[in-house]
Amino acid sequence: MTADFEFKDTEKTPMAPTVSIEQITIVRPIKVVALLCAVMGLFMNCLSVGSTSWFQTDFGRDGLWQTCVFIEEDAIECRTVKTSDWLEASRVLFVIGMVICFLSIFLTSFGLTTDLFHRKEKYYIAGMTFMVLAAISEMICLIIHPVKYNEELEKAGIHLSWGMGWSYGLGWIAAILMTVGAVILYIDKNADELIYREKTSYNDSIEEAYDP
Secondary structure (H helix, E strand, C coil): CCCCCCCCCEEEECCCCCCEEEEEECCCHHHHHHHHHHHHHHHHHHHCCCCCCCCCEEEEEEEECCEEECCCCCEEEEEEECCCCHHHHHHHHHHHHHHHHHHHHHHHHHHHCCCCCCHHHHHHHHHHHHHHHHHHHHHHHHHHHHHHHHHHHHHHCCCEEEEHHHHHHHHHHHHHHHHHHHHHHHCCCCCEEEEEEEEECCCCEEEEEEEE
C-alpha cells in the first residue's frame, strides 16, 4: 500500500498592514540656551571660588580663602585668610549657590531628555527655581563681601585703595547668567509640543501547504 504525497512550493501571503500611533515630543531650542546659561554660570563660579583675585590693592590681592602679598617684583607670598563671621558667611553662600546651580542643571537636563511629556514642565519649573535660588545666594555674597571687606580695613586702621578683581566680576557674570536662564525657562516652560503620527508597518508571513 502506497501513499502519494504532494508538496506545494512555499508561497508568501501578504498580511494587512498594522497601523500604530507614534508619539513625538518637540523641544524648543531656547530651552537648551537656558541650560547652557546655567552650565556657563557654574563654570565661571568654579574659576572664581578658588581664586585670590576678588580684591586687588597696590600690595597684593585677596580671595575667599587666601590672601597674597607682593614681596618683590616677580615674587608673591600667599597665606590663608584670617577667618571671621562675615567671611565664613560669604563662603557658605557662594558654595551653596554653586551646589544649587549644579542641581538646576541636572533638573533642566532631565526635563529636556525625558520621554514623559506630562513631567517636563515640572522639571523645568524646578530647574528654574533652583537657578533663581543659586543667583540670589551668590548675589547676597557678592554684595556683602566688599562691604564687610572695607569695614575690616577701616577697623584695622589700614588706609589703602582697593578695587574689584576679575574673580569678583566672574561671580556677577555667573549670577546674571543663571538669572537669564531662569527667565528663559519661565517664559518658555509650556512651549514644548506633543505630536501624534500614524506609523504603518507591513509584515509578510510565509505559509507552507501540505496536502496528503
